[in-house]
Amino acid sequence: MTHVVSSGIDLLATAVEDQAVTVTRVDWRPPMPGTAADLATVATDPLRAAANQQALAAFLGVTARLVDVAPASEVLGLERGHFLHAGPPIGWDRASGPLRGGLMAAAAFEGLVDDPEDAAALFESGSFTLEPCHHHHAVGPMAGVVSPSMWMFVLADDTAGGRRTFCSLNEGLGKVLRYGAYDDTVLTRLRWMRDVLGPALQRAVRGTESVDVTGILTQMLQMGDEAHNRNRAGTLMLLRDLSPALVGSGVDTADLAQVFRFIGGNDHFFLNLAMPACKLALDAARDIPGSTMVVAMARNGTDFGIQVSGTGDDWFTGPAQVPEGLFLGDYGPEDANPDIGDSAITETAGIGGFAMATAPAIVRLVGGSVPDALAATRRMHEICLGENPRWSIPVLEFQGVPSGIDVTRVCRTTILPQINTGMAGRVAGTGQVGAGLVTPPAEVFPAALARLAELSRQRAATTPS
Amino acid sequence: MTTTSHTHVELRPGAYADSVTLLQVSRQVQGLAGVQAAQVAMATALNLDVLTEMGFQVPGEATANDLVVAVRLDGEEHLADVLDGVAQALVDAARVPSGAGGAGDAVAPPRTTGAALRREPDSMALVSVPGDLAVLEAMDAVEAGRDVMVFSDNMPVEQEVALKRAAAGTGSLVMGPDCGTAVVGGIGLGFANVVEPGPVGIVAASGTGTQQLLALLAHAGVGVFSALGVGGRDLSSAVGGASTREALRRLDEDPSVELIVLLSKPPAPEVAAAIRSYADTLATPVTIALLGPDAPDITASAEAVLTRLGVAVPEWPVHGAAHPAAVGRWLRGLFVGGTLCDEAMLIASRRLGPLRSNIPLAPDQALPSSLTADAHTFVDFGDDALTVGRAHPMIDPTLRLDHLARAAADPQTAVILLDVVLGHGADDDPAASLAPALEPIRTPVIVSLVGTAGDPQGLDRQARALAAAGAEVHLSNASATRRAVELVPTYHGER
Numbered sequence: 001m002t003h004v005v006s007s008g009i010d011l012l013a014t015a016v017e018d019q020a021v022t023v024t025r026v027d028w029r030p031p032m033p034g035t036a037a038d039l040a041t042v043a044t045d046p047l048r049a050a051a052n053q054q055a056l057a058a059f060l061g062v063t064a065r066l067v068d069v070a071p072a073s074e075v076l077g078l079e080r081g082h083f084l085h086a087g088p089p090i091g092w093d094r095a096s097g098p099l100r101g102g103l104m105a106a107a108a109f110e111g112l113v114d115d116p117e118d119a120a121a122l123f124e125s126g127s128f129t130l131e132p133c134h135h136h137h138a139v140g141p142m143a144g145v146v147s148p149s150m151w152m153f154v155l156a157d158d159t160a161g162g163r164r165t166f167c168s169l170n171e172g173l174g175k176v177l178r179y180g181a182y183d184d185t186v187l188t189r190l191r192w193m194r195d196v197l198g199p200a201l202q203r204a205v206r207g208t209e210s211v212d213v214t215g216i217l218t219q220m221l222q223m224g225d226e227a228h229n230r231n232r233a234g235t236l237m238l239l240r241d242l243s244p245a246l247v248g249s250g251v252d253t254a255d256l257a258q259v260f261r262f263i264g265g266n267d268h269f270f271l272n273l274a275m276p277a278c279k280l281a282l283d284a285a286r287d288i289p290g291s292t293m294v295v296a297m298a299r300n301g302t303d304f305g306i307q308v309s310g311t312g313d314d315w316f317t318g319p320a321q322v323p324e325g326l327f328l329g330d331y332g333p334e335d336a337n338p339d340i341g342d343s344a345i346t347e348t349a350g351i352g353g354f355a356m357a358t359a360p361a362i363v364r365l366v367g368g369s370v371p372d373a374l375a376a377t378r379r380m381h382e383i384c385l386g387e388n389p390r391w392s393i394p395v396l397e398f399q400g401v402p403s404g405i406d407v408t409r410v411c412r413t414t415i416l417p418q419i420n421t422g423m424a425g426r427v428a429g430t431g432q433v434g435a436g437l438v439t440p441p442a443e444v445f446p447a448a449l450a451r452l453a454e455l456s457r458q459r460a461a462t463t464p465s
Numbered sequence: 466m467t468t469t470s471h472t473h474v475e476l477r478p479g480a481y482a483d484s485v486t487l488l489q490v491s492r493q494v495q496g497l498a499g500v501q502a503a504q505v506a507m508a509t510a511l512n513l514d515v516l517t518e519m520g521f522q523v524p525g526e527a528t529a530n531d532l533v534v535a536v537r538l539d540g541e542e543h544l545a546d547v548l549d550g551v552a553q554a555l556v557d558a559a560r561v562p563s564g565a566g567g568a569g570d571a572v573a574p575p576r577t578t579g580a581a582l583r584r585e586p587d588s589m590a591l592v593s594v595p596g597d598l599a600v601l602e603a604m605d606a607v608e609a610g611r612d613v614m615v616f617s618d619n620m621p622v623e624q625e626v627a628l629k630r631a632a633a634g635t636g637s638l639v640m641g642p643d644c645g646t647a648v649v650g651g652i653g654l655g656f657a658n659v660v661e662p663g664p665v666g667i668v669a670a671s672g673t674g675t676q677q678l679l680a681l682l683a684h685a686g687v688g689v690f691s692a693l694g695v696g697g698r699d700l701s702s703a704v705g706g707a708s709t710r711e712a713l714r715r716l717d718e719d720p721s722v723e724l725i726v727l728l729s730k731p732p733a734p735e736v737a738a739a740i741r742s743y744a745d746t747l748a749t750p751v752t753i754a755l756l757g758p759d760a761p762d763i764t765a766s767a768e769a770v771l772t773r774l775g776v777a778v779p780e781w782p783v784h785g786a787a788h789p790a791a792v793g794r795w796l797r798g799l800f801v802g803g804t805l806c807d808e809a810m811l812i813a814s815r816r817l818g819p820l821r822s823n824i825p826l827a828p829d830q831a832l833p834s835s836l837t838a839d840a841h842t843f844v845d846f847g848d849d850a851l852t853v854g855r856a857h858p859m860i861d862p863t864l865r866l867d868h869l870a871r872a873a874a875d876p877q878t879a880v881i882l883l884d885v886v887l888g889h890g891a892d893d894d895p896a897a898s899l900a901p902a903l904e905p906i907r908t909p910v911i912v913s914l915v916g917t918a919g920d921p922q923g924l925d926r927q928a929r930a931l932a933a934a935g936a937e938v939h940l941s942n943a944s945a946t947r948r949a950v951e952l953v954p955t956y957h958g959e960r
Contacts, residue, residue: 004654005581007602008593011485011860012616012655015889016591018921019652024581026602027574028594029481030530036597043604044627375573381583382576412601413576 035411035446038453042408045456047290055285055293055309056385056404059349062284064165064277065210067156069201071194073148075166076136080110084133086144086342087300088315091130092123096301098180098337101428102143103130105182109190110147116182134296134307137283138166139275139342142178142424143301150190151198155213155276163283165276169193169201172266175431178341179424192258200251200259201242208245211238213277216270218390221351221401226359227274228343228352229366229420229435234270239263275342278349285309285404289459292452293385294405297348297417297440301340301424304440308407308448310455316448318441323423325366325436337426339438344419350388350401353418353437354380358393358401366420366437376418377402383409383417407452410445470501471541473534473548474521480532481507483593485856486558487532493554494536499543503536505551509854529854578613579605586611591654592641593617596849599642600624607637614694615641616655618849622703625696629707638711643849644694645672645857646888648679651690656859658888659919663688664723665770666716666749668709670697673802673847674728674756674763676886676915677942681767683917684940685779690721697803700732706740713740717747725749726770730807731757758826762808762943781941785932787909787952793879796953797872798822798843799865801858805884805913806845809946816950817841823848836868839877841953844868859891862898873906880909882949884942885931887916887924894922896930903934910935911949913942 006013007026017023031039042048072078083106085099092100100120107119107128122128133140140146152166171189175181205211216237223233239260246256263269282295291309298305305315320338327335346352356363357377360370368376377393380402387400405417416439423434482490487506494503502519506512508527516523521535534551538544575581578590582605590606592599596619606613607628620642632639640647640654646669647654651662656672658679665687669675675692682689693715695708709727716722725747732740732755744751752773754766761769768778796813798820800806806824814820822843825831836844845851846858846865858865865883872878885895892898903910912931916924928938939945 003585003588004591004652005575005578005585005588005606006591006593007578007581008591008617009483009485009856012591012593012890015657016652016654018889021652024585024588025574026578026581027576028602029576030595031598031601033528033530040597040600040621040624043601044624044631046627046630049608049631378572382580408601409577409579415576 029414031412032414032442032446035449038446038449039408039411041453041456042292042449045290047459048292051288051290051310052293052385052404052406055288055291058284059281059404060388060390062157062214062281064155064213064280065158066153066205066213066273067210068154069151069198069205070154071148071198072146072150072152075152075154076138076146078146078148080148081112081127082129082148084131084136084138084140084144084146085300086133086140086142086340087298088303088305088317089132090300090302094302096337096340097426097428097430098340098424099143099145099301101180101182102145102177104428105177105186105190106145106147108182109187110149132298133342134298136166137164137279139279139345140168140178141170141271141275141343142341142422143180144342145177149194151194151201153273153276155273155280157280157284163280165280165283167272167276169197170266170269170272172262173268173432179422179431180428181431182429196255197259197262200246200249200255203249203251204242204245207249208242211241213273214390217274217277217351220270221355221358221391222394224359224361226352226355226362226420228271228346229422230267230359230362231270231274232267234274235263235267238270238273271343274351275345278345278351282345282349287312290456292407294348294407297344297419298342299339299344301337304339304444306440306444306448308452311448311451314451316444316451318443321438321441323421323436323438325423325434327423327434328432331425331433335425335430335433336423339419339421340424341421343421347417347419348405350384350403351391353420355391355393355401356418356420357396365435368437379415380418382413383415407445407448411449414442416440416442469540471538471544472521473536473538473544474523475534476508476524476527477532477534478530481530482532482555482558484854485860488856488861490551490554490558493557494547494551497547497550499539500547501537501539505532505534505554507531507854508533511853511855577605578602579609582606582609582611589613589649591616596620596642600628603628603639604631607632607635607639610635610637612638612649613640614644614647614654615639615696616644617641618643618852622698625698626704629704632711633707638693638715639708640694641696644696646675646692647694648689648692653889656886656888656890658683658917659921660917661688662690662721664721664774665689666719666722666725667692667728668695668712668716668725669693669728670695670699670709670730671728671756671804673886673915674804676802676888677763677805678726678728678767680915680917680940681764681781682770684782685771685776687771687774687776691716691719697730700729700736700740702733702736706732706736709740710743713744713747713751717749722749724770724774725751726766727751727753728766729753729755731755731760756804756807758811762812764941764943781939781944783944784928784938785936787911787937787948788907788935789909793877793908794954795877796841796880796882796949797878798882799868799872800843800845800884801847801865802884802886802915803845803847805915805942806843808942809882810843812943812946813841813950817953823850837871859886862892862895866898866902869902873908878908879954880911880949880952881906882911882946884913884915885927887914887920887922887927889921891922896927900930900934903931903936906935909952910937911945911952912936912938913945914938914940915942
């Protein structure tokens with residue numbers, strides 16, 4: 001015996017060390033309050049270990065390819081007056097400023113009202129349908145509003161099942177719909193994206209081999225992107241892959257120049273491919289009885305919700321937190337809306353805040369330091385089931401990113417997932433006010449654990465031992 | 466000097482340190498200027514009792530996850546300094562003594578056994594966290610396919626069953642729960658004596674029973690390379706001997722093991738039959754040494770092992786001589802080792818009739834929570850119920866010393882019987898606190914001193930110090946008990 005891992009009484013560890021054996025001491029602390037019994041039930045669930053292995057393997061086995069670009073009305077079957085939004089389900093009555101702003105912009109964009117301000121009363125009266133993106137295999141950054149005329153990236157898994165995921169096209173930074181802005185510049189840009197950008201991308205994608213989005217993620221993680229708040233390398237690689245087909249698409253050259261300028265000028269363009277790629281992989285891990293792996297983290301600006309493989313479509317929600325970080329101009333914390341967007345799907349998949357160590361260029365943007373970034377990624381390994389060998393971090397000796405957030409490990413360690421995020425203004429119409437770091441509300445994990453434990457007890461009661 | 470004092474009690478939710486660390490912290494704080502009494506402890510039910518007994522009022526909302534800092538001072542003016550002292554003591558206690566990397570890019574320590582095993586995949590795990598949470602750490606090891614010793618007690622039996630079922634699937638050996646002692650590949654884990662490698666392999670459901678066996682075999686010059694604990698309930702019908710079977714298999718595969726000794730409390734009959742027939746399939750001979758009313762004591766089992774190996778049985782050493790018995794009626798057994806206490810009760814009850822104990826031989830012989838009775842009494846201070854949120858008495862002698870003083874002051878006490886267990890993990894110098902406590906006692910005191918010549922405390926030095934304080938010191942717990950029984954006046958004639 002050459003090595004002992006000791007948790008608990010330090011004196012026992014010292015007694016082993018006194019015999020010239022190396023000891024790794026676990027920095028053990030009590031779990032989240034009230035979770036001990038549920039943790040024991042889930043830890044001894046005979047399905048858990050194999051279920052988690054299966055979930056992690058399914059997640060890691062997915063290669064996401066960009067196969068099409070098309071309007072939401074076609075690929076999602078969205079009808080007039082039907083809107084998708086980020087996060088867990090919510091009605092207009094509880095919707096935050098930026099979500100309301102995004103919905104108002106989308107209503108005007110769809111021609112349902114002339115003035116976005118007029119849309120509020122219609123939403124209030126229940127004239128429109130609201131549903132989470134996640135319920136339609138879609139994800140949306142920030143407000144995540146999707147309406148029928150918006151063009152969507154379509155991603156497919158080339159290994160199995162024909163599953164698809166969807167995400168709208170990224171509008172850029174500043175005053176944009178997803179941050180809750182709805183003035184004329186926002187609507188003008190959305191119309192151009194509908195009339196020029198979407199069709200051009202569709203021609204390009206249909207005219208070339210599908211783009212390996214998972215492969216680009218592999219490369220961009222080694223080029224300083226963490227694929228949530230920094231997507232610069234990924235955006236350029238996408239342009240590289242699509243350029244020949246774009247140029248050969250027959251699109252008017254003046255329009256084409258605008259398309260290149262727009263994508264090249266928007267460092268976040270690739271985010272809207274990273275997100276559905278993450279969702280596609282995580283969806284493969286859904287619905288495995290006994291699995292404690294988190295398959296979605298999403299926020300609607302009011303609630304933060306998670307979904308877990310072993311608990312089906314249930315959402316476990318708590319109040320969304322206000323991020324800590326840096327503010328644009330003279331905005332301050334009081335201007336920021338609580339956390340919003342489906343983009344935490346990137347962290348759920350082990351990138352974004354989980355891969356902070358690979359993106360030192362942006363640690364200051366989110367108010368941190370390089371050692372903080374290294375420590376953050378290492379800390380996330382404590383709450384994950386495994387590593388992703390395809391997505392590795394050079395500065396950590398090419399260790400794979402932490403993958404498969406485990407509800408039990410979160411409850412045991414009290415370490416919460418770290419999420420990199422943009423901050424939307426609290427008031428509808430404001431736009432972006434900053435960027436920073438945020439965590440889920442702690443209570444969503446014990447809530448999910450309690451449900452996992454309940455299901456485990458039900459199985460034990462019906463299975464003869 | 467006035468007799469005024471100032472009492473301060475505060476809760477620190479979310480702060481945590483293990484019971485041994487907090488014992489050190491409490492001691493350090495007790496030594497500060499102006500402190501009359503101090504206790505820094507997790508607010509477990511047991512510690513709340515202790516605090517209440519010390520005269521502290523702890524807020525009702527305290528839970529076992531809260532740290533309580535309670536101090537009684539000569540005056541309020543000392544409070545700030547003492548709280549600084551508490552903070553410093555907590556920092557001192559938390560300091561990792563060695564191994565952690567230097568400044569700068571220090572990697573934070575792992576937070577779970579699972580995370581630690583990812584970093585050091587060839588390790589075995591040692592788990593001593595609170596018992597209701599031990600299954601989590603142990604399951605990490607089992608899932609990683611590693612062996613684990615679970616020192617923690619108070620693990621619910623259904624968790625033990627599930628843990629061992631999982632271990633059967635991954636080939637892990639689960640030693641425990643409530644496994645106090647193991648020797649794995651020559652390395653002592655938990656409370657373990659320093660022994661030479663040798664031909665005997667032990668599989669044991671008893672920690673201090675193993676230590677007694679190690680001590681006796683070592684005295685006879687016989688070494689042990691592996692002593693695998695399995696936990697006291699392993700041979701119950703619920704658990705079904707899962708770890709015993711795996712441990713036997715491991716020792717049978719080890720070519721250096723010539724004889725396997727299985728040391729166990731009486732197993733459930735169907736489990737006993739299954740284990741016996743499994744043992745018969747092994748190439749290595751197995752001696753089954755049962756602990757129980759109709760079984761030989763551990764010393765007799767050790768002698769049988771020696772005989773089977775062809776080794777001469779030595780005289781078991783005795784140091785000092787007890788004071789002659791003068792007055793009193795009752796034998797008071799004050800033990801830190803559960804199996805040693807059990808063995809002593811079985812021997813004593815044959816001569817003295819029913820005894821009262823917190824680990825009674827029969828349910829109607831249970832002691833009240835005061836741990837005292839007008840009868841022969843035996844207390845196991847290492848029992849689960851007395852160690853919730855508190856360090857084991859082999860580490861923290863306070864509770865037993867307190868009861869020793871009470872027993873000595875009781876005119877009804879005829880003879881006092883104690884065990885002292887040496888080895889890794891145990892008190893650095895048990896005689897340092899015990900000998901001064903024995904010095905003034907006129908009642909005869911018999912001590913079973915369980916240890917080997919290689920133990921860090923120094924077997925000889927401990928024996929001499931205790932003998933010099935007036936005790937009669939035996940290496941064999943059975944001999945010590947017989948001697949104590951002889952000295953009880955009522956034993957002669959009345960029964």
